[in-house]
Amino acid sequence: MNDIFIISGIGIVSAAIIIILKQYKPEFAFAAALSSGILILLLSLSYFTEIFDFIKKLISVSGIEAEKFEILFKCFGICVVTKIASETCRDCGLESISSKIDFSGKTIILISSLPLFSEIIEVIEKLIFL
Numbered sequence: 001m002n003d004i005f006i007i008s009g010i011g012i013v014s015a016a017i018i019i020i021l022k023q024y025k026p027e028f029a030f031a032a033a034l035s036s037g038i039l040i041l042l043l044s045l046s047y048f049t050e051i052f053d054f055i056k057k058l059i060s061v062s063g064i065e066a067e068k069f070e071i072l073f074k075c076f077g078i079c080v081v082t083k084i085a086s087e088t089c090r091d092c093g094l095e096s097i098s099s100k101i102d103f104s105g106k107t108i109i110l111i112s113s114l115p116l117f118s119e120i121i122e123v124i125e126k127l128i129f130l
Contacts, residue, residue, distance in 0.1 A: 003043065014032065014033070017032055018032050018036070034088065037088065068116065079109065081105070082101055
């Protein structure tokens with residue numbers, strides 16, 4: 001719980017530093033934004049081990065094939081990476097690149113989830129022809 005205050009504080013202080021750097025040394029503002037973003041992400045990564053342990057327990061209890069969960073996690077990872085890259089470009093004022101990253105991420109998610117769509121169609125076919 002206290003970590004969110006630390007992360008938020010780092011974000012606010014970083015934002016203030018970046019705003020000042022944009023006025024006096026704009027070439028350093030991007031580096032400061034990137035480094036503060038990486039620091040915040042590194043602080044957040046410690047929670048992922050807890051999440052993954054819990055999800056592993058859910059997978060073993062549910063009886064659902066682990067491959068299906070792998071697809072979901074892969075899509076989640078693509079979402080996170082896409083969002084970070086897109087927002088970084090948007091912060092730099094590069095809206096066109098940001099939108100292209102968003103589009104590419106959505107396309108890759110769609111392609112990655114095609115095996116799940118195939119299984120859903122198979123289930124629907126079985127229900128229709130029962």
